[in-house]
Amino acid sequence: MSDHPEPSRPASPISPARLALDLTATDFDALNSGDHGGLSYRALFSPHADLPRSLRIWADASGLRLRGLKRLTQDRGSQSQKVLFGLPDGYAVESVLIRRRDGHTACVSSQVGCAFACQFCASGQAGLMRNLLAAEIVEQVVQLGPKVRRIVFMGIGEPLNNYEQVMKAIRILRDRRGCDFPTTGITISTIGIPSALARLREEHLGVNLTISLHATTQDIRDRLIPGARKHDIGDVVARALSWAKRHNRIVTFVYLVLPGINDTQADARRLARMMVGQRARVNLMRWNPVEGISLDRTPDHSLARFRRELARADVPVVVRDTQGRDISAACGQLWLRDLKGLRVEKRSTRRKAA
Numbered sequence: 628m629s630d631h632p633e634p635s636r637p638a639s640p641i642s643p644a645r646l647a648l649d650l651t652a653t654d655f656d657a658l659n660s661g662d663h664g665g666l667s668y669r670a671l672f673s674p675h676a677d678l679p680r681s682l683r684i685w686a687d688a689s690g691l692r693l694r695g696l697k698r699l700t701q702d703r704g705s706q707s708q709k710v711l712f713g714l715p716d717g718y719a720v721e722s723v724l725i726r727r728r729d730g731h732t733a734c735v736s737s738q739v740g741c742a743f744a745c746q747f748c749a750s751g752q753a754g755l756m757r758n759l760l761a762a763e764i765v766e767q768v769v770q771l772g773p774k775v776r777r778i779v780f781m782g783i784g785e786p787l788n789n790y791e792q793v794m795k796a797i798r799i800l801r802d803r804r805g806c807d808f809p810t811t812g813i814t815i816s817t818i819g820i821p822s823a824l825a826r827l828r829e830e831h832l833g834v835n836l837t838i839s840l841h842a843t844t845q846d847i848r849d850r851l852i853p854g855a856r857k858h859d860i861g862d863v864v865a866r867a868l869s870w871a872k873r874h875n876r877i878v879t880f881v882y883l884v885l886p887g888i889n890d891t892q893a894d895a896r897r898l899a900r901m902m903v904g905q906r907a908r909v910n911l912m913r914w915n916p917v918e919g920i921s922l923d924r925t926p927d928h929s930l931a932r933f934r935r936e937l938a939r940a941d942v943p944v945v946v947r948d949t950q951g952r953d954i955s956a957a958c959g960q961l962w963l964r965d966l967k968g969l970r971v972e973k974r975s976t977r978r979k980a981a
């Protein structure tokens with residue numbers, strides 16, 4: 628199969644004013660010829676509640692909006708918190724804060740909806756409306772608070788299908804003069820768009836890479852991830868491994884074990900053959916229930932059998948459970964919503980998957 632460049636999506640049809648969090652440090656310096664009334668670039672990243680008055684005055688004078696996301700609701704679970712952020716065009720995306728003793732993890736959205744329509748995921752049910760701006764990605768992290776130590780692009784949207792804005796957001800978050808976020812704490816989780824993986828291989832970002840593989844044959848992957856039908860599964864794996872080799876890193880392949888679909892011994896053996904001896908590890912996951920989707924959760928014994936098969940082949944493998952199921956904030960459970968918090972499930976003119 629060919630590896631076509633992904634079509635670019637509009638970033639935002641509705642930016643009445645430029646958002647301050649879209650500024651790189653260089654943009655910030657250039658603005659107002661470097662006269663910021665004594666403000667530092669770092670000040671832009673103050674959490675929402677503490678925005679200094681001087682910053683607001685400066686932003687007004689510079690024709691910038693300091694913030695573009697409106698915190699609509701928040702659900703607090705045992706170890707996680709789900710926040711619904713309203714966008715200026717009437718949609719709302721969900722982000723999740725996972726609380727850990729050694730620092731919190733921000734699970735952020737990268738698009739308004741998703742084009743890939745994965746059969747197990749709530750986020751793809753509405754199709755893709757638009758890309759998030761870099762500022763809207765950065766702001767999710769800022770609003771989730773100063774204790775965030777890790778960022779995972781596992782919220783709504785396929786991050787590599789919004790390549791430019793996601794890369795820009797990572798660069799802004801990493802900038803030592805601003806957020807100074809450690810890159811080793813940033814994980815891009817993707818279904819693995821081959822052309823985008825080729826670009827990512829050439830970036831010097833130091834991020835972690837996780838590939839949602841979920842199948843060992845093209846047929847099953849096409850069923851589970853309809854929007855990725857034109858992506859050859861072998862090409863996805865090869866490009867991810869090429870990234871790992873180039874950066875001397877380990878790439879994580881996530882495999883959602885679904886009873887009766889991809890959980891046979893033959894599947895486990897094929898997966899082992901793909902991964903053995905590579906710079907790769909496998910995270911096995913159970914499906915997190917989504918209303919309206921009829922799939923089953925794998926019983927423990929099947930998961931253990933699948934894991935054993937990989938371990939026997941010396942493939943590093945763990946079973947991962949995701950946080951947040953108590954507030955429907957686990958992997959695959961985030962919905963695109965409107966400003967009233969209602970789910971957006973269907974579009975009349977659904978965009979063709981990338």
Ligand code: SF4
Nearest residue numbers: 741745748750751784
């Ligand atoms: S799993 Fe990821 S790529 Fe698939 S529909 Fe959900 S958000 Fe999109």
